[in-house]
Ligand SMILES: O=P(O)(O)OC[C@@H](O)[C@H]1O[C@@H](OP(=O)(O)O)[C@@H](O)[C@@H](O)[C@@H]1O
């Protein structure tokens with residue numbers, strides 16, 4: 001039977017968005033997020049990261065570097081008892097913004113398009129209507145809505161100062177509001 005997922009934006013939700021983070025040394029967890037992931041996992045949600053990585057199309061780093069970062073992230077979380085079902089990323093940018101021609105694609109996976117979510121749902125038999133999505137931008141939520149994710153929640157991004165309309169400050173606060181039990 002298909003199971004629900006928690007779709008999580010990466011930069012600004014899992015880690016502080018220092019701008020195109022692509023090295024483990026620069027990867028700083030947002031406070032409370034690992035506990036939040038444990039809670040979601042214990043409540044039966046598959047954990048899926050969905051992240052725009054236009055730094056690849058811009059030529060800032062390549063897919064191998066991103067793969068190494070994500071391997072380090074998976075290993076670190078596994079040591080903390082958290083298993084990621086998938087990390088979906090979009091390396092593209094629409095022309096003419098991309099530096100590298102092979103990534104200059106008007107794709108269906110760069111958020112706000114729903115492609116990454118739909119891809120993960122197909123690959124892992126996920127029940128989108130019972131799923132949750134957590135993002136730090138309106139474009140994350142739009143991707144979730146277009147994919148048919150049941151609840152899409154906007155979190156505050158620690159790294160972006162200034163007022164913005166957010167539903168909850170961080171993942172633990174959102175999980176309290178959604179009545180996801182402590183792990
Ligand atoms: O928040 P997610 O989707 O996990 O990842 C976003 C990042 O890939 C980068 O996305 C960029 O936006 P553009 O891709 O240049 O529009 C900028 O916002 C960067 O600061 C940010 O690090």
Ligand SMILES: [Mg+2]
Pocket residue numbers: 009010011012013017135136137
């Ligand atoms: Mg983000």
Ligand SMILES: [Zn+2]
Pocket residue numbers: 090091092107108109110
């Ligand atoms: Zn894409």
